[in-house]
Amino acid sequence: MVLRWLLALLVVTTLLGLFANEHWMTRRLALDGRGPGQQAEVVDDSGSGGASHAELVTSPDGAQTMRCEIKPGFEWPFCELQITPKRGELDLTRFSSLRLWVTVQGPQKDAGPAQLRVFLRSFHPGYPGHGVGEDLKPHEVVFAPAGLTLPVELRLSQFMVSSWWAQTHPLPVPLMGPQLDRVRAISFSTGGQVLPGMHVIRLDRAELIGNWVAPETFRLGLVMLWMASLLGYLVWESWAVRARLRRSMRRSQALEKLALRDPLTQVANREGLNRALELLLRAQGELSFPLSVVFVDADHFKRVNDEHGHDVGDQVLTLLAQTLRANLPRDDLVARWGGEEFVIVMPQTPAEEAVAVAERLRAVLQRTPWPAGLAVTASWGVAEAPNEAGLEAAMREADQAMYRAKHGGRDRVISASA
Numbered sequence: 001m002v003l004r005w006l007l008a009l010l011v012v013t014t015l016l017g018l019f020a021n022e023h024w025m026t027r028r029l030a031l032d033g034r035g036p037g038q039q040a041e042v043v044d045d046s047g048s049g050g051a052s053h054a055e056l057v058t059s060p061d062g063a064q065t066m067r068c069e070i071k072p073g074f075e076w077p078f079c080e081l082q083i084t085p086k087r088g089e090l091d092l093t094r095f096s097s098l099r100l101w102v103t104v105q106g107p108q109k110d111a112g113p114a115q116l117r118v119f120l121r122s123f124h125p126g127y128p129g130h131g132v133g134e135d136l137k138p139h140e141v142v143f144a145p146a147g148l149t150l151p152v153e154l155r156l157s158q159f160m161v162s163s164w165w166a167q168t169h170p171l172p173v174p175l176m177g178p179q180l181d182r183v184r185a186i187s188f189s190t191g192g193q194v195l196p197g198m199h200v201i202r203l204d205r206a207e208l209i210g211n212w213v214a215p216e217t218f219r220l221g222l223v224m225l226w227m228a229s230l231l232g233y234l235v236w237e238s239w240a241v242r243a244r245l246r247r248s249m250r251r252s253q254a255l256e257k258l259a260l261r262d263p264l265t266q267v268a269n270r271e272g273l274n275r276a277l278e279l280l281l282r283a284q285g286e287l288s289f290p291l292s293v294v295f296v297d298a299d300h301f302k303r304v305n306d307e308h309g310h311d312v313g314d315q316v317l318t319l320l321a322q323t324l325r326a327n328l329p330r331d332d333l334v335a336r337w338g339g340e341e342f343v344i345v346m347p348q349t350p351a352e353e354a355v356a357v358a359e360r361l362r363a364v365l366q367r368t369p370w371p372a373g374l375a376v377t378a379s380w381g382v383a384e385a386p387n388e389a390g391l392e393a394a395m396r397e398a399d400q401a402m403y404r405a406k407h408g409g410r411d412r413v414i415s416a417s418a
């Protein structure tokens with residue numbers, strides 16, 4: 001169930017994340033000459049020996065329009081609308097595409113739609129001429145905007161170093177290829193095979209688009225998220241299984257304890273005594289011997305029930321058991337054998353000592369304040385087991401000795417050997 005929720009959450013997070021990274025977590029930068037931070041200007045071939053002439057018109061809505069009269073006679077005639085950030089350079093590596101709202105008109109009717117060259121010009125101190133004017137490295141994309149739906153989106157990876165520039169500017173290998181980390185200008189230029197006549201380039205908007213987090217980094221992050229979630233789940237599950245196991249062990253231990261204890265008197269029952277004896281013999285073996293067994297049976301207990309009710313009878317049995325337990329060392333075992341009969345097992349105790357202990361306990365019962373002002377006594381039978389083999393016989397003999405105590409007048413201790 002948890003896994004299902006976790007999976008659903010991860011799937012939703014992943015899809016939402018991918019969508020957000022693509023559409024919401026984006027940075028934009030206008031690069032169209034609007035605002036005080038940028039400057040728009042036109043450049044024509046007149047500075048290089050040509051006769052073409054360009055002029056710039058800025059519309060009230062901010063659109064930049066270059067009107068250019070291309071004159072023949074020069075080898076590479078051109079006009080160019082150039083936008084430069086006033087404060088130096090732009091690092092375009094943080095962006096992935098350039099969105100353009102641009103239209104081009106030219107005189108060519110039969111020669112096909114007029115072409116536009118877009119240049120990103122970047123600086124590097126290693127370039128020949130050290131960034132003076134034309135020695136900025138041009139990165140170029142050529143296309144015909146006519147008929148395209150605006151905006152036209154150009155991926156920055158589509159910009160290639162102009163081959164004519166590369167041929168005349170031999171560069172060391174590390175500086176070859178596109179470099180967009182220090183762009184000083186973006187230009188919109190007439191095409192390479194430009195026809196003489198009037199050319200108009202109108203730039204309504206130019207916008208750089210980039211992701212806050214690069215898509216590859218973002219996807220890597222998502223993979224890490226999945227791995228971490230999976231690992232977290234595995235750790236959590238193994239912890240949960242261990243916790244379940246611990247709980248069920250505790251429960252079964254509690255149940256086992258219940259099964260070995262007499263619920264009324266809270267001392268061991270017969271099964272509990274057998275189990276405790278087993279453990280004792282396993283731990284101490286023959287060291288437990290000589291071991292004495294004492295049978296204790298409340299005297300005339302039926303009368304207690306008959307005269308004072310079953311509840312008082314229960315209270316007497318409970319007090320009797322707890323009194324025995326409280327007045328014996330921890331190593332001695334106390335159990336309810338059944339009804340109003342109890343058994344005490346005293347390891348490392350010869351019969352004479354056990355008789356003395358039984359006498360002491362008998363005296364304790366006389367001093368005990370019993371419910372309903374009763375004077376409760378018991379009959380005691382003591383027998384000694386010299387070794388493990390003699391244990392069963394000792395139980396039997398102690399029981400018989402207890403009966404002899406009954407027949408002898410009750411409230412007394414009888415040793416089987418007496």
Ligand SMILES: Nc1nc2c(ncn2[C@@H]2O[C@H](COP(=O)(O)OP(=O)(O)OP(=O)(O)O)[C@@H](O)[C@H]2O)c(=O)[nH]1
Nearest residue numbers: 297298299300301302303305310311313314339340
């Ligand atoms: N209240 C109560 N009575 C119990 C319980 N278990 C056994 N008894 C009662 O203990 C009484 C034992 O009676 P008997 O076996 O005649 O023995 P006694 O009256 O003690 O007489 P002697 O043993 O000969 O001294 C019976 O009335 C049982 O009902 C118990 O858990 N609670």
